[in-house]
Amino acid sequence: MAEPGLEIDGISKKYGAVVALQQMTFDVRPGELFGFVGSNGAGKTTTMRIALGVLSADAGEVRYAGERITHETRRHIGYMPEERGLYPKMKVGEQLTYLARLHGMAAGEAKASAGKWTERLGVAARRDDEVEKLSLGNQQRVQLAAALVHEPRILVLDEPFSGLDPVAVDVMSGVLREKAAEGVPVVFSSHQLDLVERLCDRIGIVRNGRMEACGSVPELRSVAGGAIRLLVDAPAAPPDWATALPGVRVLGREGDVTELELGEGGDDQAVLRVALDTGPVREFTRKQPSLTDLFRSVVSGHQEAA
Numbered sequence: 484m485a486e487p488g489l490e491i492d493g494i495s496k497k498y499g500a501v502v503a504l505q506q507m508t509f510d511v512r513p514g515e516l517f518g519f520v521g522s523n524g525a526g527k528t529t530t531m532r533i534a535l536g537v538l539s540a541d542a543g544e545v546r547y548a549g550e551r552i553t554h555e556t557r558r559h560i561g562y563m564p565e566e567r568g569l570y571p572k573m574k575v576g577e578q579l580t581y582l583a584r585l586h587g588m589a590a591g592e593a594k595a596s597a598g599k600w601t602e603r604l605g606v607a608a609r610r611d612d613e614v615e616k617l618s619l620g621n622q623q624r625v626q627l628a629a630a631l632v633h634e635p636r637i638l639v640l641d642e643p644f645s646g647l648d649p650v651a652v653d654v655m656s657g658v659l660r661e662k663a664a665e666g667v668p669v670v671f672s673s674h675q676l677d678l679v680e681r682l683c684d685r686i687g688i689v690r691n692g693r694m695e696a697c698g699s700v701p702e703l704r705s706v707a708g709g710a711i712r713l714l715v716d717a718p719a720a721p722p723d724w725a726t727a728l729p730g731v732r733v734l735g736r737e738g739d740v741t742e743l744e745l746g747e748g749g750d751d752q753a754v755l756r757v758a759l760d761t762g763p764v765r766e767f768t769r770k771q772p773s774l775t776d777l778f779r780s781v782v783s784g785h786q787e788a789a
């Protein structure tokens with residue numbers, strides 16, 4: 484069994500009559516980048532707040548390295564809250580140094596760490612500016628620096644990528660990969676599913692406060708099952724070339740590319756032979772469902788992906 488990292492075990496939470504979490508369970512292993520995805524209101528922020536200890540659970544347990552998480556362990560979590568929590572009137576460098584000191588770093592070490600992370604996140608030139616004078620994207624870089632400045636052993640980030648430009652996304656992705664490579668369990672929530680698919684080792688899909696599906700993208704695909712789709716680029720083929728094939732449903736055609744779904748009795752080799760009979764075949768590929776397709780299928784409760 485893999486070494487335990489951050490474990491969320493059977494967490495339930497109600498806000499008055501609103502059920503926010505029902506037996507939420509998953510784990511983030513050391514060195515793993517875990518993507519936490521779900522519709523608005525699914526329960527991601529609530530889970531993260533409970534992991535951090537700013538909110539208490541009605542039931543369940545959060546563990547780190549096999550032990551129930553305590554006030555002391557929580558000091559080693561780097562957290563990026565959804566509602567961002569910087570002091571707008573404080574200078575970037577001073578603020579980061581202050582936050583590192585709050586987490587127990589010595590003065591010199593805190594200053595050096597603030598310097599290192601502003602450098603790494605591309606905001607070193609803004610160190611002496613007040614946070615409120617920075618653009619939103621740069622404030623977000625500082626917010627990530629605030630989560631990292633005390634060199635945490637666990638990273639919990641609530642939508643760290645929202646509103647970032649593509650370069651900032653690359654910087655942020657690089658830093659998260661680096662922290663994971665150092666053995667830190669990293670969990671972040673996001674609605675940017677392409678990015679989550681590219682970046683994460685495993686993904687948890689949340690629906691109505693429950694973990695509905697959890698695993699790597701190939702694992703999620705194999706659980707979802709579903710029909711095989713083919714893309715066939717046959718430039719000389721007439722528009723109806725595939726309509727009479729048994730077990731084949733034509734989903735659409737864009738330019739020379741026809742998208743097909745194989746059902747009962749459908750045979751990809753028969754499709755290829757018929758396509759070749761029409762002339763050249765430039766592309767013949769199986770189309771894998773993307774994380775967005777899998778998400779839709781889990782959230783809507785249907786196997787059919789868009």
Ligand SMILES: Nc1ncnc2c1ncn2[C@@H]1O[C@H](COP(=O)(O)OP(=O)(O)OP(=O)(O)O)[C@@H](O)[C@H]1O
Nearest residue numbers: 498501502503521522523524525526527528529530
């Ligand atoms: N302070 C609160 N008081 C009452 N209900 C709340 C409170 N915070 C969250 N909720 C409710 O709990 C549920 C889970 O919300 P949560 O913010 O955890 O979802 P989320 O997955 O982070 O959503 P989003 O993607 O929109 O940020 C929702 O039904 C929400 O309305």
